[in-house]
Amino acid sequence: MGTTLSQDALNRALIERQMLRERADKSALATINHLFGIQAQEPKSPYIGLWTRLKDFQPQELEDLLVSRQAVRILLMRGTIHLVSAQDALGLRPHTQLKLDRELQSGPFAKRLRGLDLDAVAEAGRKILEDAPQGTADAGRQLLERWPDREHTVLGNALRNKLALVQIPPRGLWRRSGRAVCTTLEAWLDQEQHPMSRETLVRRYLKAFGPSTVMDAQQWSGLTRLTEVFEKLRPELVTFRTEAGKELFDLPDAPRPDPETPVPVRLLPEFDNILLAHADRRRVISDDRLGVVIGGKPTVLVDGYVVATWSITKERTITVDYIDQLPRSRQKAVAEECDRLRDWIG
Template identity: 90%
Template sequence: MGTQLSQDALNRALIERQMLRERADTGAFATIERLFGIQAQEPKSPYIGLWTRLNDFQPQELEDLLISRYVVRILLMRGTIHLVSAQDALGLRPHMQLRLDRELQSGPFAKRLKELDLDAVAEAGRKILEDLPQGTADAGKQLKERWPDREHTVLGNALRNKLALVQLPPRGLWHKSGRAICTTLESWLDQEQHAMPRERLVLRYLKAFGPSTVMDAQQWSGLTRLGEVFEALRPQLVTFRNEAGKELFDLPDAPRPDPETPVPVRLLPEFDNILLAHADRRRVIADDRLGVVIGGKPTVLVDGYVVATWAITKERTITVDYIDKLDKSRQKAVAEECDRLQDWLNPS
């Protein structure tokens, strides 16, 4: 099955691939593609995620990418909003449809959607949102004229799942965000969706998050039956096992640094994908700390692992809430990184 990789070895591989060992001189667009998307439920979290990974990153760079349509905000992996390149959005979104359909059938709106022709709702909603981008609840009010026995919020939620909807700027801009105004991905980019091969999806995932188990890839994507894809790719991959004996797959030439490789303090935004991309997240956060991720708290990495959460006060200063007791040298390193972020947030 291959060599055993320790938890620290998996940590260092993930840190390296997620560009957290040292800040890079890469541009924002190349970074977003390399990371295979950035979690973006909170509109400003991608900016922090890029700041912590890149040298001299400025918000205007990402704003320009959103306005020029090179990157988009769209519902993707795990049914959550991600910031991805336009081409990745077109290639990934078709893979998510089955999961989003299941969510409508079993989620909180399922009973109120019963016996409703969702395909008809989707096509009517497509015309509304392509004619005039607007919020899904606003579109739902217009759909209610055709389906008067349904709540407009329920109809709007159906569009959220049935259509590939992009959240348009100014939503997601650093200097001036706004409410989620949507149109379809196809209309915004003037291109049709084209599902990337599942094999390519898995290879891209491993490049950004490996070494990983099949279940890890399924957790990240929200897809099922990826085991057959891994098997088809097996001749191209190398395998290891983790401390529990589970099989890990990886790209042969992907970086797997020494487990003792030093790692600097890093501040992560809410829901950073490094914390969400594996079924077994102990390579970066202990099981008893997952609540801080679920609760949407920004986190602090020390020696590669989550040891604290951080927050921005009303005065735009950084505060830290430690989970672990750290020695003075590590606390100093955390304080210095907080100062760097504070200076970036408050340019003179």
């Protein structure tokens, strides 16, 4: 096992790979590909996530990607909505199916789904949603004609898990995001799913989030049994260890900046992947603050770590709720970044 990497060293590597040290001169699509997806439960979150990472980003660029079907909003890692490129959607979605199937067997709807032929429900729902994109609950109401003893919300939830469903525009647009209307990924892109190899998945993950443990990759992806994939890749990877002695894997040529590298204030949207992509999240947020993330509050990074939350008022003023006491110079830097975001939104 290699050199020990401090928490600050892991922080700076993550900040660098997540394009948060300096705003990049890249397209939105290239950035979405590099980040291997952006959390998108909240429709406007990806716009803030791209603004905080890119020079001169404008919402129209992402809207155009959604309308032209180069990027899609779809249920992926950890059973949550992500914004990904069309090709990544086709390659990643098959890997989530086992977890989503398990959720139907043990989740909140499991008892009410018992005895139901879920494959038959999925095929009937596929025809409905491909013929006329609509909400899953609406499709569930139509399925009641065939399964009248069930609840439409339960049938709709089965479709959510069994089918690869895309939330189509105007859902996810900046100025006029509508309700979640869905059709299948295959119908939307006119292509079949083609699972990327697990080796490719791990390499892409390390590029965006490494150095990482096997458990980190499993936490991000929702997949299990990745140890064998890391072992297969071991000859082409480099290894380190955490201060607690856990083995970290990484790509040999990936950036690992000096732990003292200065980083600017950054405002992150709700559920940003930088806060969710590791089993041990202390490289960016301490354990006693995870409730902030789970609660879906946008966060403020100072010197690479979460120190506050932020919100936008109806008057479009940005307010900051500090968790830590900060010197005035740091608070001034936070205020200046808030002003930049307010001006951009305006």
